[in-house]
Amino acid sequence: DAGITQSPRHKVTETGTPVTLRCHQTENHRYMYWYRQDPGHGLRLIHYSYGVKDTDKGEVSDGYSVSRSKTEDFLLTLESATSSQTSVYFCAISGGWASGREETQYFGPGTRLLVL
């Protein structure tokens, strides 16, 4: 399995509080992604990164921000959590810096977030 960890693995928070989820990789992959998974919606892309300090929005980015100050870490922040952001969040990585041809995405174990 690819070396991807996510923290925390479970979190309960209250509406209106900020929350930061961390994705850490040991594979030196170029691309990193944040998805959320909800019943009936499958996986939906929130944000992705194509390099250090290079990020872009996915299809459901409202209410989320990201940062990548190091190759190995990709942070997802919910500025002011809402109940609609209760979900399972998955980080994924892909892509080598040199060839740029490795396309397979590898997923982390997920973070279960409950916003009360």
Place this chain on the structure above:
Amino acid sequence: DAKTTQPPSMDCAEGRAANLPCNHSTISGNEYVYWYRQIHSQGPQYIIHGLKNNETNEMASLIITEDRKSSTLILPHATLRDTAVYYCIVRASGGYQKVTFGTGTKLQVIP
């Protein structure tokens, strides 16, 4: 990315081969077929991928038809641990790629 069609569920006896079909009739020439699975509450797990040739690794085999409009994932000796939702995905190569999961096939391996 091309759309895929999979049966919603399948059963397989433990120890037997599980053959999971996928239709992707609108696949383009530069699009790969990928298979992932997701065991309950875990992150999606990459299984195998291919372009036009059949592929085999330690987990499974992938058979792609000559016209590339359909494929079959084969788990040669299914175990109870293979019970999961299996996703067939078709996507082009190159740089950033969003993975779009459909509804997949729920495989139940029966003792």
